[in-house]
Amino acid sequence: MGDALDAKSNSLNFLRLVLAMTVLVSHARGIGGFGREDVLHGTTFGTVAVYGFFGISGYLIAGSAERHSSGRYLWQRSLRILPGFWVALVVTAFGIAWVGWLSQHHMRGYLSISRHSPFGYVANNWLLDMRQARISSTVWNGSLWTLFYEFLCYLILLGIAMAGVLRRRIWVFGIAGGLWLIQASITVMPGQENTFNIFHYWHAMNLIKFAVVFLVGSAVYVWRDRIPDAGWLALGCSTLFAASLLLPGQAPDLYFRACDLGAPLLAYPLLWLGAHLPLQRIGSVNDYSYGMYVYAYPVTVLMAIWQMNRLGFVPFVAVCIIATAPLAIASWWLIEKRAMSLRRIDWPRKIARRKVTSVEQQSDP
Helix, strand or coil, X not given: CCCCCECCECXXXXXXXXXXXXXXXXXXXXXXXXXXXXXXXXXXXXXXXXXXXXXXXXXXXXXXHHHCCHHHHHHHHHHHHHHHHHHHHHHXXXXXXXXXXXXXXXXXXXXXXXXXXXXXXXXXXXXXXXXXXXXCCEECCCCCHHHHXXXXXXXXXXXXXHCCCCCCCHHHHHHHHHHHHHHHHHHHCCCHHHHCCCCCCHHHHHHHHHHHHHHHHHHHHHCCCCCCCCHHHHHHHHHHHHHHCCCCCCCCCCCCCHHHHHHHHHHHHHHHHHHHCXXXXXXCCCCCHHHHHHHHHHHXXXXXXXXXXXXXXXXXXXXXHHHHHHHHHHHHHHHHHHHHCCXXXXXXXXXXXXXXXXXXXXXXX
């Protein structure tokens, strides 16, 4: 797999763009009033797409953790996720949501909302943990909450790298397997779902199920010289995951389900597709997937306020994609790309050098 999945020429960014659009399509179904999202036996297409994101990220970020020092790794990960996120909060609160408010209310009053205010939307969410999803009575972003767990997975991988476990690659599989066993025991043991659910252990539940998929992707990276490049293996993993969707499960997103246990199986097929799809040029230089992900939900809500859902499901989805695309493109060119241009700056090393220089100057007679 390491030879097949060329770091400089692959289709992973194309796949991430497709996954972001899949999340949009999944949310459009519920937001537009076209029925329940959980069409896959209690699982949404959006949930499957998010699992795919984590599997691909686990592979790519493991490479970053292996190549860079801890300070540089953390600096680069922060640059990739935080600036675009912060701007998305502001644009949603004082741009998209404001336009939606004007479509339903009068101009005055928006900035004076006392409960779930636009100012609170930015202030309460700026550390990635989405503590306020609403502005007034409207939920304006149902997607950004997963970025908190994405960053926690970055930190978990950083801890693994700092402990030297990333070089002892059998331990990466061991950690992923241990988390998977914890998830499996909670899922299958009678009565456990009554105590371990989103009402009692929201953060822990989400971190476990996302971290397992992420670490499986990381394990594929560290074992890339041993794991075969095999279409039959990708097909087998995909088939097993599809079978898990047919197993009985609890209410969607409230408990661990069979498909959550099967989610780690998505990592290998997506990486295999990334190696073999002839779409390397899409997103290889300009990656619009992150912008598509962070703006899709609020734009879809705005399109529903404007009653574009009356056009029908397929036209509604098309309108939402077209309306989101300019924001995604602007996010890349104006925010994300500019932020990533700073990744070569190693602030921890610069600070260390300044301290050494200061000490030398003080000790110099």
